[in-house]
Amino acid sequence: MTSKERTLAALNHKEPDRLPVDFGSTAVTGIHVSCVAALRGRYGLEKRPVKVHEPYQMLGLVENDLKEAMGLDVNGVFGRKTLFGFPNENWKPWRMDDGLEILVPDAFRVTKDANGDTLIYPEGDLTAPPSGRMPKGGYFFDTVIRQEPIDEERLDPEDNLEEFGPLSAADLAHYASCVREASSSGRAVMLGMSGTAFGDIALVPAPFLKRPKGIRDVAEWYMTTCARREYVHSIFSRQCEIAIGNLQKLHEAVGNAVDAVFLCGTDFGTQSSSFCSKETFNELWFPYYKQVNGWIHKHTTWKTFKHSCGSVDRFIPSFIEAGFDILNPVQCSAANMGAGHLKSAYGDRLVFWGGGIDTQKVLPFGTPEEVRAQVLERCEIFSKNGGFVFNSIHNIQARTPVENIIAMIDAIHEFNGARAPAA
Amino acid sequence: MADLSKLHDAILTGDSKTAVAVTKEALAENADPMELVTKYMVPAMDEVGRRFECEEYFVPELLLAARAMKGSLELIRPLLVERGAEPAGRVVIGTVKGDLHDIGKNLVASMLEGGGFEVIDLGTDVAPDKFVQAVKDRNANIVCLSALLTVTMPSMKTTIEALRTAGVRDQVKVMVGGAPVTQQYASDIGADGYGDNANEAVRLARALVAT
Numbered sequence: 001m002t003s004k005e006r007t008l009a010a011l012n013h014k015e016p017d018r019l020p021v022d023f024g025s026t027a028v029t030g031i032h033v034s035c036v037a038a039l040r041g042r043y044g045l046e047k048r049p050v051k052v053h054e055p056y057q058m059l060g061l062v063e064n065d066l067k068e069a070m071g072l073d074v075n076g077v078f079g080r081k082t083l084f085g086f087p088n089e090n091w092k093p094w095r096m097d098d099g100l101e102i103l104v105p106d107a108f109r110v111t112k113d114a115n116g117d118t119l120i121y122p123e124g125d126l127t128a129p130p131s132g133r134m135p136k137g138g139y140f141f142d143t144v145i146r147q148e149p150i151d152e153e154r155l156d157p158e159d160n161l162e163e164f165g166p167l168s169a170a171d172l173a174h175y176a177s178c179v180r181e182a183s184s185s186g187r188a189v190m191l192g193m194s195g196t197a198f199g200d201i202a203l204v205p206a207p208f209l210k211r212p213k214g215i216r217d218v219a220e221w222y223m224t225t226c227a228r229r230e231y232v233h234s235i236f237s238r239q240c241e242i243a244i245g246n247l248q249k250l251h252e253a254v255g256n257a258v259d260a261v262f263l264c265g266t267d268f269g270t271q272s273s274s275f276c277s278k279e280t281f282n283e284l285w286f287p288y289y290k291q292v293n294g295w296i297h298k299h300t301t302w303k304t305f306k307h308s309c310g311s312v313d314r315f316i317p318s319f320i321e322a323g324f325d326i327l328n329p330v331q332c333s334a335a336n337m338g339a340g341h342l343k344s345a346y347g348d349r350l351v352f353w354g355g356g357i358d359t360q361k362v363l364p365f366g367t368p369e370e371v372r373a374q375v376l377e378r379c380e381i382f383s384k385n386g387g388f389v390f391n392s393i394h395n396i397q398a399r400t401p402v403e404n405i406i407a408m409i410d411a412i413h414e415f416n417g418a419r420a421p422a423a
Numbered sequence: 424m425a426d427l428s429k430l431h432d433a434i435l436t437g438d439s440k441t442a443v444a445v446t447k448e449a450l451a452e453n454a455d456p457m458e459l460v461t462k463y464m465v466p467a468m469d470e471v472g473r474r475f476e477c478e479e480y481f482v483p484e485l486l487l488a489a490r491a492m493k494g495s496l497e498l499i500r501p502l503l504v505e506r507g508a509e510p511a512g513r514v515v516i517g518t519v520k521g522d523l524h525d526i527g528k529n530l531v532a533s534m535l536e537g538g539g540f541e542v543i544d545l546g547t548d549v550a551p552d553k554f555v556q557a558v559k560d561r562n563a564n565i566v567c568l569s570a571l572l573t574v575t576m577p578s579m580k581t582t583i584e585a586l587r588t589a590g591v592r593d594q595v596k597v598m599v600g601g602a603p604v605t606q607q608y609a610s611d612i613g614a615d616g617y618g619d620n621a622n623e624a625v626r627l628a629r630a631l632v633a634t
Contacts, residue, residue: 115548117548133523135520135521135522135523135548137521138521139574142523142524218526219486219526219529222482222483222486222526223437223483223486223487223490225483226437226483226484226487227437227483227487270482270602271602271619272619272620273478273481273620274478274481275481275482275483276481276483277478277481280481359573360573360602360603361573361603361605364573365573397572397573397574398574399573399574
């Protein structure tokens with residue numbers, strides 16, 4: 001099978017020739033730039049600084065030579081602009097606080113504050129208030145909350161809709177070009193859609209906007225989902241309308257060359273519980289997810305990908321009913337998210353894209369043998385009858401020992417019965 | 424005459440306006456501020472915590488209740504200070520060095536405040552020496568450390584070591600929490616307690632000050 005065929009088999013709940021593997025095709029299945037650099041070194045690839053294609057989490061671009069070395073099956077297609085609102089172009093050198101030399105886009109413009117923290121600016125505009133902060137010695141950015149005072153009488157959902165609008169001709173041309181290139185390798189194609197994330201807390205603060213209005217504070221947004229539901233409905237319903245218009249244009253531009261589309265990264269789970277009840281989910285989010293998934297399944301062959309960290313067992317039946325095909329990152333370390341339970345309860349209807357190795361304890365702090373053991377166990381549980389694409393539980397974090405990442409890859413190859421590539 | 428049960432209910436339902444209004448009315452009628460805390464505020468927040476633990480309430484409800492409680496406490500606190508009222512304990516809380524995440528930490532801080540503790544919130548990205556200084560300056564007896572990242576968890580251990588080096592480790596009980604933190608990790612780094620949710624933090628703090 002080609003990588004595309006293998007991945008499609010898994011997405012259609014058929015056993016492929018071997019387990020398909022993804023690292024780097026989305027902003028939630030990636031690898032920190034420092035670990036990409038370490039992997040390149042370990043695999044003996046051409047020495048060159050790694051590009052940071054996703055600057056918020058400082059994810060490194062997994063280029064084709066590394067994909068070959070690791071045996072990866074999926075190519076990612078990303079939007080024209082990053083989370084800080086600037087495009088990935090005109091690469092320039094930059095040095096992390098620990099001395100690692102990397103490449104960043106030209107509009108990745110930063111300053112240091114008195115503490116030595118790195119501040120980054122929306123659209124690279126140094127005259128705007130910074131929208132991201134990386135603590136001194138840190139490895140990625142957190143959003144800087146820029147919340148204007150809230151006047152309850154004047155709250156206007158339009159202020160939370162500023163970032164949602166029709167895809168431009170430039171956006172569509174970008175997607176079309178990237179999908180063509182991604183398809184040419186024989187790998188599966190995962191497209192990261194913009195505008196279909198409903199209340200994603202990474203996006204609510206709008207780090208890509210220069211002066212966001214509306215409700216942009218994280219805690220205030222969570223309270224709004226409880227105390228200002230009409231406001232949320234006003235945003236989501238208009239956002240949904242725009243999203244469906246965009247999906248239509250996007251499909252016209254890229255056709256069915258796309259295999260899966262990453263729709264939404266809104267986190268509904270916490271480590272031990274969730275951010276809302278199932279009833280709240282069904283009232284606030286379900287109708288919009290159903291519409292978007294409905295359009296996609298009616299008009300395209302794309303599979304739809306839902307990311308949600310944390311304990312989400314209570315929502316999975318609703319995710320399935322809303323039409324999602326794929327769940328990520330499959331946080332087995334969270335409450336009620338045991339691998340065996342998930343596969344037996346939902347495995348015939350949901351693809352697990354993730355879950356392959358724990359990134360809170362085992363991958364960063366375990367031994368290579370512990371990594372191998374868990375990978376083999378998870379592959380055994382999740383891979384039956386397809387429905388599994390191997391990825392770690394969310395991005396591989398900075399300071400994860402490269403020996404452990406190699407142990408993970410070797411274990412996947414061991415499970416697949418292939419000889420591991422030299423590392 | 425202020426209906427003080429409305430203060431309890433306003434906090435429970437996250438109604439900041441009513442919580443503040445009833446508190447103002449009660450204080451204008453010379454209500455005992457300590458009684459407002461112990462008979463109405465603390466029980467309300469205890470019920471909020473109970474509902475959170477049995478998953479009737481979630482983070483949004485907790486945040487709303489905390490906001491209502493804080494609105495009321497802001498009016499009451501100066502009077503408590505005036506009367507020399509002693510809190511249940513003095514807690515220094517912060518997210519450790521290198522980590523900017525604060526929602527969980529803020530919830531724990533609010534629940535502890537609602538539980539009758541004095542809380543000194545150092546914010547996020549807090550260096551070990553800042554924890555040490557706050558313990559000394561405010562005569563704290565509890566330190567709460569929060570971390571959300573695997574790369575910042577080691578700062579918890581560093582902070583505990585800093586407390587020891589500064590000679591104040593025995594003065595405080597150290598509680599740790601955050602998504603990647605576990606009981607095992609807490610034991611490994613010499614913490615006195617670990618909680619996996621905000622309500623458990625209050626129970627733990629009460630138990631630790633009693634020892």
